[in-house]
Amino acid sequence: MKFTKLFWFDLRRGFFQRPQWFLIPVIVALTSCLTLSAGAAGLDDMETFQVTASPGFWDYIMYLYGGMDRFIPAPGNLFTFPVRWMMVFLPAAFLTLQYPFSDLQGLGQQILIRTKGRMAWWLSKCGWNLCSILVYHGLMFLTAALFCAATQADFSDGFHKELLYVVFQVREVGQTAADTVWQCSMVLLPVLVSLSLSLLQMSLALVLKPVFSFFAVASVMISSAYCTSPWLIGNYGMTIRYDTVITDGVSIKSGVICCVAALLAAVFAGCAGFLRYDILNRD
Numbered sequence: 001m002k003f004t005k006l007f008w009f010d011l012r013r014g015f016f017q018r019p020q021w022f023l024i025p026v027i028v029a030l031t032s033c034l035t036l037s038a039g040a041a042g043l044d045d046m047e048t049f050q051v052t053a054s055p056g057f058w059d060y061i062m063y064l065y066g067g068m069d070r071f072i073p074a075p076g077n078l079f080t081f082p083v084r085w086m087m088v089f090l091p092a093a094f095l096t097l098q099y100p101f102s103d104l105q106g107l108g109q110q111i112l113i114r115t116k117g118r119m120a121w122w123l124s125k126c127g128w129n130l131c132s133i134l135v136y137h138g139l140m141f142l143t144a145a146l147f148c149a150a151t152q153a154d155f156s157d158g159f160h161k162e163l164l165y166v167v168f169q170v171r172e173v174g175q176t177a178a179d180t181v182w183q184c185s186m187v188l189l190p191v192l193v194s195l196s197l198s199l200l201q202m203s204l205a206l207v208l209k210p211v212f213s214f215f216a217v218a219s220v221m222i223s224s225a226y227c228t229s230p231w232l233i234g235n236y237g238m239t240i241r242y243d244t245v246i247t248d249g250v251s252i253k254s255g256v257i258c259c260v261a262a263l264l265a266a267v268f269a270g271c272a273g274f275l276r277y278d279i280l281n282r283d
Contacts, residue, residue, distance in 0.1 A: 055160065129199055176243075
């Protein structure tokens, strides 16, 4: 079987195996947009914050992927958990968890024999994985765009720093200079983080059971929430953590390099591991 036919087979079978999972990004994005819209409306009535800007498309995306400000353990600091941010990334990882290995327990074994090579099978699954994550996040962008169209929000005005600093409760000492430019391209880095984590999870599942590889990814994301470190890839998935947004934040350039390196390492390491993978004696 040619690689193109194998890849097309994986796209059709993988996407339609659990189509209901693709409702999750729509629900998460819509809930996030409604929360920010209601919060911004409440700020308009509070003279303390002096926030006059109405949220636009990029504000909704920034809020969706924002995460939370750096966690500093100190007396009086309330423990917070970034529920919205975790609901963006963990379902995406779970969505790509089972198909590659459940496929090996049925028709996938026959397909693997017909391909006459494990590399093509693995690369096809990697391609399906990447496409699934792109569709997942694309649905979030589309939901935010439709919400803005329905509420007549602005699409072209960029970010409103004063609004986002307030809703994320960024301390004034941690805010960047007023003339620091926030580029719209920065919101694409969280998608790249999700792509690399999903492939790393699939590669880890060759050694661990898929559910344990998912827990490993979840542990990395939770650790990233409470430790601002360039070595924890989850920090690059939080737009409020970038050095253009807060002082001493993580570098966007470093994030791109780290994610691309992790993505390529996952593909090649997984390919090497699958060449020695025992498909007959695995649960």
